[in-house]
Amino acid sequence: MSDWTDWKQNRRLEEAEAQLDAERSARSRLADQMRTQQGNLQGQIDRLTRAFVALVEHEDIRAELGQYADAAACRRYAREVVSTVVATGAAALRGAAEPEDVPGYWLAPAARGIVRIAQGETGGPELLAEAAHRDPRRTTLLLTLLGALTRDPRWSAGTDLARVLPDRPEVTYAQHQVWLAVAEGRLAPDGDALATALRAQVAATGSAGLDEVSSWLEGLEGTGRGLPAERATALLETLQQVLTTGGTAAAEAEAEAEDPLADCVRSLVDEGSPGESEILDRMAVVRADLGFIDERAATQAPAWSATTGDVVRLLLDDLAQPAGSPRHALARQALAPTLGTIGDELAAQAAVPPPETRTLQVFGEELTITRDGGPSGWRPLVDAAVVRRHPVDRRLLPGGAVLLGLAVVLAGLGFVASAWFVLAGAALVAGGALVGTALAKQRELTRLRASALVSTERQIGEEQAVLDDQRERSITASTRARELHRGVGTAALSS
DSSP states (O other), rough: HHHHHHHHHHHHHHHHHHHHHHHHHHHHHHHHHHHHHHHHHHHHHHHHHHHHHHHHHHHHHHHHHHGGGGHHHHHHHHHHHHHHHHHHHHHTTTTTTOOOOOOTTTTTHHHHHHHHTTTTTTTHHHHHHHHHHHHHHHHHHHHHHHHHTOHHHHHHOOOOOOGTTTSSSSEEEEHHHHHHHTTOOOOSSOOOHHOOOOOOOHHHHHHOHHHHHHHHHHHHHOOOOHHHHHHHHHHHHHHHHHHHHBBBOOOOOSSSSSSSHHHHHHHHHHHHHHHHHHHHHHHHHHHTTOOOOOHHHHHHHHOOOOOEEHHHHHHHHHHHHHHTTTHHHHHHHHHHHHHHHHHHHHHHHHHHOSSSSSEEEETTTEEEEEBBBSOOHHHHHHHHHHHHOOOOTHHHHHHHHHHHHHHHHHHHHHHTTTHHHHHHHHHHHHHHHHHHHHHHHHHHHHHHHHHHHHHHHHHHHHHHHHHHHHHEEEEEEEEHHHHHHHHHHHHTOOO
């Protein structure tokens, strides 16, 4: 009866604990939900606060932009001019009114000058000269991009291409587009000026650029195994393959739906007048806070002045293109001095002979192995090392002999008193054990010494074979490297 009562009581306790656990879980879920709702509510309050502040700022920015209404009208006019010239080659603007000049704004005379030249009227060059006076870099860039888009030499002829070519190791988006346009023949000037500018910027990177090209080659070669001469020869083979047949990379499709040159022109034209561009950027941020998608902020094309990469990395990407592509040819021409230096270094590495010796560790002794074998006195050294590693107590054999002699003496005394026979037996057993142990250790030591000598001789032979093999491989690699070096030098000069 007591067991039944205890069982019922334990059952009630278990049910109560289960109910408590369920209540704790329910309270925990409720607390998590309340925290989530509180976080969502706080986030909504923050967004509303940010939107309210943005709305107030939006009105202030609109008032500021009102001061640049003439510049905005000029940009709208310039967009229509450029799109019409690109599409038709002329500038029939369907009744678009020419805006007034905006003092200090380069785009105002540039747009009107393009219209004059496109329509064959006078005054176009003078207007473009005025635009170049106000901002030579942007004016030259607009005309260069327009020439690349239309393949019309009227726009890019006479422009100073050096103003829009890479002038530092970090290349802007616009400079890269001009670079590609020159390489692909979309602009009238040949690639000599561009190759010269690119070589200058590669040289400006110093050892960092050289290391980057070397790392790129090592990544293409991939194995990184073998003797130093073999690795250098493998890299020379990779370099020759890149120079003669190109890389394995296929031409990448442009991510933009339109010609990236058109995106670059749009970014340049929409940039804004001096002082206005900063306000336009602020307006884009404010409109994003208000939940609007602003064209200035939402465009996927980078700004014309944004950095698109370093010159060495971009050239290596072009060098990885097929050998017949114009981008590959220009990259070879621009990287020719650097690749020649790397070829010289690799040829020098391939000419370095392999080590003439190898080190062999035997029982704590270090033996220097040459192609003629080990050192002259290596056998006594190994023998002594084995003895040191497995010492035999010299007192065992004499001690055993003494005990055996004592056993004989005690046995003689046993004829006088029988008790001496017991002592004689003990001495005999102890002496025999010592003598047996000593002889066994001597035999083991003799075996170890013979085995060590045989093993060491075998290892010396193996090391000799390794040295001979490395020497033959190194000679083969250096011979091949000299041939590759001449081929690399010829390919680099042909750039």
